[in-house]
Amino acid sequence: MSSPFFIPVDIAHTALLLSDVQTQILKRFSPEIQKSYMDNIKTLLEHFRTEISKRRSDEASGDGSAPYDGVPLIVHHTLPFNINSNAFVSPYNKLSKWVEQLEKAGFFANAPSDPHHPHYGIPAEITPADGWGNKDEIVLGKLQPNCFGSSDLLAYLRARGIKHIVLVGLTTMGSILGSARAGADLDFHICCVEEGIMDDDPEVHNFLMTRVLPKFVDIVGLRDVLQL
Template sequence: MSSTALLVMDVQNAVVHRYPDPDYLPRLASAIATARAAGVPVIYVGVGFRPGFPEVSPRNKMFGPMAGRAGGGNDDQAMAIHADVAPADGDAIVTKRRVSAFAGSDLDVLLRAREIDHLVLTGIATSGVVLSTLRQAADLDFRLTVLSDGCLDADPEVHRVLVEKVFPAQADVHTIAEWEPKVSNG
């Protein structure tokens, strides 16, 4: 029997602020409501670091500029999940240390413990966390669905190419309105 979870990835205040789309959060909120109504667990994944960013190598092109800076950690309001799609009681929150939701996190352990084998992916950015997580999850033999309008990217053409040409090789791709979660958890 298949068990499904909705992953809401990198929808943190600082990230949402960089991707202004007034329709995105309401769309994502509707996907979260659909999942909850169907009994599908919602798992939030966000990037976070300890104070001083000791996990970040200066060689890392994306995160390297943070290395050695003061601040960081998970208490920073900028890194909190955006209030419009905030976790509910009982939702799992996973902290990752790199782009993929699996990198430096306990996501795989959490999914295996809950016997989840089907992931529904949403998040910011399509070319970042969604792409990296999809590739790693496929290699870990998860069944995958991507909610195309539950993802957002700074470059609309990159988003289009990924959801129309790249992701279908490893995942089913649907809009939020098309997605019908199967109540097979249990």
């Protein structure tokens, strides 16, 4: 069987990028859909965390088999909803209407308002066991849906020699479409995981994942990533 990846993927130079996997957006979906989705996200995280732990152990043993840039990276990338009352959303950006709807629906009731808060609504069930601050699993805030447009993400990816990005998150027509296209334009090999991406509109999700994104990125299954 041919590989689902456009080019061979070396997990040593791969980052798992979780875009907008946060409570404020998850709440828009039913509890059943949330559970199924989060189970897939936890499976991906466990795979990468295990690989990171193994390579760090090899590095500590001093056998030289796992140089610093040979360790995968996990990035939780989220929108800091409610910080400065969402003043970062321009009224000239059509997304401001969407943010206003979320605000009125009460999705920001428990969102952080402290600009120094590190979590930005990341679900507790996927928080690292040893907490935040680990250089192999980081959290970054952004001010636009596109992960590459308004954060320090590029600096972290370049520091680790990242060439491949396994992209998951919410939603397909929001952060995923913008991030996948932007990442591809920056010459990263982007791999979108079908089970790790969803949208409020299944028809839009299917159209983007089958007709649009495959022209720029690899659309793969969860099993494909677990075999890396």
